[in-house]
Amino acid sequence: MLSIRTLILSTVISVFLIGGVSPRAFADTFVFTAIPDEDEARLRERFNKVADYLSKELGVKTEYVPVKSYAAAVTAFRNNQVQLAWFGGLSGVRARILVPDSEAIAQGYEDQAFVTYFIAHASTGLKSSLEFPKGMAGRTFTFGSKGSTSGRLMPEYYVRRNFKNAPGEIFTRVGFSGNHVKTIALVQSGAYQVGAVNFKVWENELKSGNIDPAKVSIIWETPPYPDYQWTIRGDVDKRWKPGFKQRVGEVLLGMKDPELLASFPRKSFIPAKNSDYQPILDVAKQIKLID
Amino acid sequence: MTAAPTISAPTTPRYSAVVKTSVGFVAVAAVCLAFADISITTLDPWSEMKRMAWGVLTxxxxxxxxxxxxxxxxxxxxxxxxxxxxxxxxxxxxxxxxxxxxxxxxxxxxxxxxxxxxxxxxxxxxxxxxxxxxxxxxxxxxxxxxxxxxxxxxxxxxxxxxxxxxxxxxxxxxxxxxxxxxxxxxxxxxxxxxxxxxxxxxxxxxxxxxxxxxxxxxxxxxxxxxxxxxxxxxxxxxxxxxxxxxxxxxxxxxxxxxxxxxxxxxxxxxxxxxxxxDIVPAPLRGAALLDGQTWDNLGHWAGTLLIDQALPGMVATLLLSQIALVATGVLALALFPLISEKFFGPVVRTVGHGFLVIMRSTPEFILAYVFLQLWGPSMLPAIVALSLHNGAIIGHLMGRFSDEVRLRPDSPGGINLYGFEILPRVYGQFLAFLFYRWEVIMRETAILGILGIATLGFFVDSALADIRLDRAMFLIAVMVAVNVAVDSLSRHIRKRLRLDARAREA
The missing domain is CATH 1.10.3720.10 (MetI-like)
Structure with a gap:
């Protein structure tokens, strides 16, 4: 029979084990993460390859840790549980405010001028236009993740600017799909009539044959803004070796494998700096996502 | 010449406190239903449902x-x-x-x-x-x-x-x-x-x-x-x-x-x-604590948060959980005969057990997630998920409980047995289970906000997404207050109705 003594004793020992045994496993590994903006399977495939590439080029064991939310990616970076991250514009700005000496070191070529597509279900009758489509009012609308640049920040900014009102007042229902693939699926199925999506993910899904043009189409495109970037913590030089940060930057910029680049999908990586993202910070403050 | 009747029939039936309480809760839920956001927003829920069913088969x-x-x-x-x-x-x-x-x-x-x-x-x-x-x-x-x-x-x-x-x-x-x-x-x-x-x-x-x-x-x-x-x-x-x-x-x-x-x-x-x-309210961080302005700012911060987020979240949480509570009760009363020896043979009981085991083993969160995929965002998926899971738990306990009821040899069968014999005898126990579950339903309702239903959890999730931990903690504190209040109300009602305390496993 189970005695209370056994239970208490084994639990007490177990507590020490939980605290002591497990957490040290990754101490020497250079760990990075990425915002979960797409299907996890695809992210895993892409970033495990990136991890192999970084391990080889840096000579330091590098590992990719998947997370379930944008906020979890920022928090992991802030808590030094990852030292490098593939952030969106907004998550990167947030992370660099929270970790003062961190730096944006590389961005995709396309990230200099990123755009958001507003997409609509065919039943709405909304058509592609150069003007902001005010016919959206009174429909149901889905953003991507709450912390997304292309799926939340910029579309909300343009909705507020054009309607002079909050999304909740303009649309009959406002949702957050979680990621861009989901946004496309929700608008395509009619669960939401209109949505805002990252143009790169849209193109990727279109190429993969997951979009039915008879059901969902682009109705508007935002003006360009800076988006995704690799951000690294400032204390990595101290933890690994002097010049480590710079070396990581060089290696990222030197990513030339067409297959790997296509998986992002980006043409190439180019240098980035924190000030490139000032416009994102300004917009975030304007719509009060950052104080 | 008149003969005074010896027995006067009671003019108005007197209802017990148990019945009054039950009717009261149903009425509250009915009012809530009028204000709740219930709809199927997907255009074609069947195609997704077919794909899910196919997945279950393969x-x-x-x-x-x-x-x-x-x-x-x-x-x-x-x-x-x-x-x-x-x-x-x-x-x-x-x-x-x-x-x-x-x-x-x-x-x-x-x-x-x-x-x-x-x-x-x-x-x-x-x-x-x-x-x-x-x-x-x-x-x-x-x-x-x-x-x-x-x-x-x-x-x-x-x-x-x-x-x-x-x-x-x-x-x-x-x-x-x-x-x-x-x-x-x-x-x-x-x-x-x-x-x-x-x-x-x-x-x-x-x-x-x-x-x-x-x-x-x-x-x-x-x-x-x-x-x-x-x-x-x-x-x-x-x-x-x-x-x-x-x-x-x-x-x-x-x-x-x-x-x-x-x-x-x-x-x-x-x-x-x-x-x-992180969890110190933003207006207090690094501010002069002796300055009146600091406390004005704090008041403004808390007030805005309370009016813009905590209150609407609280209203939605209460609406949803009162509807789910009554739906849970109705479902439990409908389901328990399926596993009761008093009503059905072994075949139906086995199927009933299977259904109840699956529903009570599946966390509400996962059920709600699945129904949200099918029907789109509204309170409907949450209500169905909460009542299925909790109804199955209470139904299971009630089924077991009803088996213990001893019947007269000439007791009726079927619907008469249910309505006039079993139900009156197990009803007190049923309410005890249900009120014990109230607090749990409330907690779950709040958490379903993470899935996008605008309960308190939605606002907590948004605050966390913005890495505004002070706001998240404030909203969690509000949630605790609401929950503790419901818990003590439930205890009060159980005590007043003298409901059995054997409801803990509910």
Whole structure:
């Protein structure tokens, strides 16, 4: 029979084990993460390859840790549980405010001028236009993740600017799909009539044959803004070796494998700096996502 | 000439307090329903439903890499969390008569495991400790209360015949505890089953349990993979009594930490920062505390938060949970005959049991997630999920309870038996179960906000997404207050109606 003594004793020992045994496993590994903006399977495939590439080029064991939310990616970076991250514009700005000496070191070529597509279900009758489509009012609308640049920040900014009102007042229902693939699926199925999506993910899904043009189409495109970037913590030089940060930057910029680049999908990586993202910070403050 | 009638028929029927209470709750739910947002927003829910059904018929066990390890980790988190919670709860139950202890226990159990996990994630990251504490802390609060009540209700014949001068410890371990040990053990093993559900759900926010892969599979529409994961989960719960042997518990608990997996390095500075900076309301951070302006700012901050987020969240949470509570009751009353010997033969009962086992083993969070995929966002998926899960739990307990009812040899059958015999006799017990479940439904309602329904959890999730931890904690505090209030209201009603206390496993 189970005695209370056994239970208490084994639990007490177990507590020490939980605290002591497990957490040290990754101490020497250079760990990075990425915002979960797409299907996890695809992210895993892409970033495990990136991890192999970084391990080889840096000579330091590098590992990719998947997370379930944008906020979890920022928090992991802030808590030094990852030292490098593939952030969106907004998550990167947030992370660099929270970790003062961190730096944006590389961005995709396309990230200099990123755009958001507003997409609509065919039943709405909304058509592609150069003007902001005010016919959206009174429909149901889905953003991507709450912390997304292309799926939340910029579309909300343009909705507020054009309607002079909050999304909740303009649309009959406002949702957050979680990621861009989901946004496309929700608008395509009619669960939401209109949505805002990252143009790169849209193109990727279109190429993969997951979009039915008879059901969902682009109705508007935002003006360009800076988006995704690799951000690294400032204390990595101290933890690994002097010049480590710079070396990581060089290696990222030197990513030339067409297959790997296509998986992002980006043409190439180019240098980035924190000030490139000032416009994102300004917009975030304007719509009060950052104080 | 008139003959005065000897017996006067009562002009107005007198209803009992139980009936009045029931009618009152149904009326409140009906009013709530009028204000609730209920609709199916997907244009074609059938095609997705067909794909899901196809997935259930074609489970793919090979799709999840390292399935064995995932199962082990799910068990390991549940074991470590529940063991720690049970031991902590046991110690707390010894001082449960102290007011502050009772309040602390009520507050910690008012916060759902998922929120605890999100809080610890800020301090400890995705380390195993996050998951273990997320289960252990609320469970300690629940166990403390139940253990204390159990100890209090014990008859304790042995205690009375102890020789004078017996030490407190000896008296406790040799006279008090043996008497209630069976109850405590049974309750703790029931808690472990709940722990498995909690552990699985924690995967949805990133811990390496079944829920992690379930979330991926569902969100990518890989329903065959999702079905495989759910089947594994049901098997795990169905076979619980075969592998969870009392003799092995000690070994299991010792082995669990090695299975939790590696994870992030814990840094003290993160914990300190969270406690001393992050959760301090923004207007107070680095401000002059003697300056009146600072407190004006704080008032403005709290006021805005209260009016823009806490109040609408609270209204939605209350609306949804009152509707779900009544729907749970109706469903439980409709379902329990399916497993009762009084009503059906073995074939129907087996099918009934199967249905109830699946519904009560599936966490509400997962049910709600699935229905949201099917019907789109509104309160409907949440109501259906909450009432199915909780209705199945209460239905199961009621079915067992109704089997114990002794009938006259000439008792009616079928609907007459149900309406005039069984229902009146089990109704008090039914209400006891239901009111015990009220607090749980409330907690779950709040958490469903993470899925996009505008309950308090939605606003907490938004604050966390913006890394505004001060706001998140403020909203969580509001949630605790609402929950503690509902808990004490439920206790008050149970006491007034003199409902049996045997409802704990509900």
């Amino acid at each position: 489970p793919d066990f090979s799709a999840v890499a390292g399935l064995g390890m995932v199962v082990m980790q799910t068990i390991a988190f549940a074991l470590s969390g529940v063991a720690l919670g049970a031991v902590g709860g046991f110690l707390l139950s010894q001082v449960f008569h102290l007011g502050p202890v009772r309040w602390i226990c009520a507050s910690v159990r008012a916060i759902h495991e998922l929120f605890w996990a999100l809080i610890f994630m800020q301090m400890l990251g995705l380390s195993p400790l996050t998951g273990v504490l997320a289960i252990a802390i609320p469970y300690a609060g629940i166990c403390a209360k139940v253990y204390a009540e159990t100890l209090e209700e014990a008859h304790l014949p042995a205690l009375r015949i102890l020789p004078r001068g017996t030490g407190i410890l000896s008296a406790f371990f040799f006279a008090r505890l043996p008497d209630v040990w069976v109850h405590i053990k049974n309750y703790t093993s029931y808690r472990f089953e709940c722990g498995l559900r909690s552990s699985a759900v924690l995967g949805f926010i990133g811990l390496p349990t079944l829920g992690f892969h379930l979330e991926t599979a569902f969100s990518e529409g890989s329903y065959s993979e999702a079905a495989a994961l759910m089947i594994i989960f049901y098997l795990l719960i169905a076979t619980l009594r075969y592998w969870m042997r009392p003799k092995l518990v000690g070994i299991y608990v010792l082995a669990a930490p090695f299975l939790l997996g590696g994870g992030a390095v814990i840094e003290m500075s993160n914990i300190v920062r969270f406690l001393t900076v």
